[in-house]
Amino acid sequence: MANGVFHTGYQIIVKLTEEDLGNPGRPDLLEEITQPINKRDRHLLQCLEHHQNGVCQAEEDDRSPWMAIRRRTVDGRTTLVAAHLPVRHTPTQEESDKHKAMKERIARAAERHGLSAEPEARTHDGRVRTDVLVTGPAGRIGWEAQYSPITATTVRRRSQAAADHGITPLWVTDSDRAALIDRAPWALVDDVSWRRIISRNALLVRAGVRHLQRWKCSRYSERRCPVTDSDFSACGRLHVQWDLPALCIPQKRHTEIDELVTASADGEYVPMRIPGQSDPHSYSRMWVPAEDRDEWLDIVGPEDEPSPAPSADSELTFTGEPLDTKCRYGEETMVFTDRRPKRTKADATGLHTFDEIPKRLFKIPQQREQRLTVTPQQRQAAAALYGCPVWRIGPCAGCAAPIHRYGPGSAHACRTCRSRIST
Known part of the structure; x- marks a missing residue:
């Protein structure tokens, strides 16, 4: 340039x-x-x-x-x-109609479930205007229906202003290329007409909502190992990540936009910010079930704060290079107006891998020594009881009784031990 x-x-x-x-x-x-x-x-x-x-x-x-x-x-x-x-963008009539329809739908969903909904809400000082302000037991959610282009700087500025006034921003868009994605709490819906938006037909959240998945990586796992990237080579460790509903095992149902309106205000869904694995200054943002958030914190623990980004007041270096009047737009590989790496769905999983399952997750007291002290006949009887090969019989993690412990359909504890922690 x-x-x-x-x-x-x-x-x-x-x-x-x-x-x-x-x-x-x-x-x-x-x-x-x-x-x-x-x-x-x-x-x-x-x-x-x-x-x-x-x-x-x-x-x-x-x-x-x-x-x-x-x-x-x-x-x-x-x-x-x-x-x-x-180039400055003037919203088209279609974009304006979609914007109005989404605001009406958000307000209607909130009011139908007994929540307060205030369109075009302004803070007392007039510095923050929200398309629809939904208030519930978990606090105030500031919905922004964004159907026209917007800059990342504007998204950050408006979101921070809302947060400074105790409002959790929630941006909804129908474009997977929108600059608001991962710059603030967000949700992606299908690109449909304003008539479909305003109707009572289901409008699914296609991205921006994720569920926690965790599994022990073995050759029996239904998932490919994310470390070896192979169906046949398992690393044997514990993997934890966030997935879209369709990628969960078993699959989760998609959240509807009306459901997110109420669940975010009720606290059933909460916003999460996951630091990037390759760049600690970038984040993936998502809405997740509150119980998944709590489980994530139990497993991963609080995320360390990233080291501060370079200060905007860093001492400038002037290279003294000769003046170049040619427009170099598009020739640079680094886009300096966007400090984040290019968005990819894989980056949003927040994958964490552990050599072993953290002890704090064990809810069933473990025997000091997990060994089977049974005769071959008793092992055969247990295999017949559970309908599995004899080599898949192992000790219950709680009482050391013989159970179907290994392979597909296995459990780490017997039904009696599991029932004690579910009551």
Whole structure:
């Protein structure tokens, strides 16, 4: 990308690689050009190639010729970079109709279940406006029906403002490419007409809601080992992850949007934020059953806070490179306006693997020594009782009685020991 921009106010070229920005007579220029877009003229900074030729590469990809200046830190060195702003989008009539229909559906679902629903709600100071504010025993849920494009920065800013006022944001969209995904609590529904949205037909949540899955990895497991990525090579360890309903074993039913309206306000579903395994500064966000959240915390424990991201006030490095006026949009492999790695469904599972099952999960007191002290005839009788091969008979984890302990359909404890913890 070009390492300079054109300042339309002063009619000057700003050189981002030079300490004085190529304009020694303007000491306040850096502070001026790094102001947030909502605090300055959107058309203040222009792509140099567009300024010279009237068109640039970015405009072919639905970006505007207007620029924003950001700090980028790579390998500990912070430099100034220029970003093409997106083309401003005016919602179409269809998008507006869908937005209105979703707001009405959310409010209707809440009121039908005895919850308070306030469309176009504003906080007392007027700083936060919510499409539909649903209030229930678990607190206030701020629903945002988003059917038109929105920037990640806007999502973060509005979500943080809501959280600062004690409101849990919940964004709903019909696009799996929406910038709001994983930037705030969210839910994805099917792309259907406004008439379908407003109807009483079921509207399923396709993504944004997950369920906890845990299993001991063995050659009898129904799942492929996520470590070896093989159906035939099991690692023998405990795996814990979050899955979409269709990927659960056994499969879970999809949550309906009306159900999420009430369950989030009642506290039956809660928001989770899972740090990325490859990048501790990225997160997967999801709504999960409260009991799954509690089990996750029992297994994994509280997540460590990630190390702080590079400060926005890091000392700048000016490379002094010659001015490049060519628009380089699309040539860079790093998109500096989006610090997160490219979203993939696999990243959202939050996979954790343990060498052995944490002892705190054992609810049945274990015998000091789990050994079968039975005769071969008694072992044969147990195999006949449970309808399994004799080599799959093993000791109950609680009382050491012979049970179907190994292989498909097995259990770790006998029915008597399991019944003691379920009552």
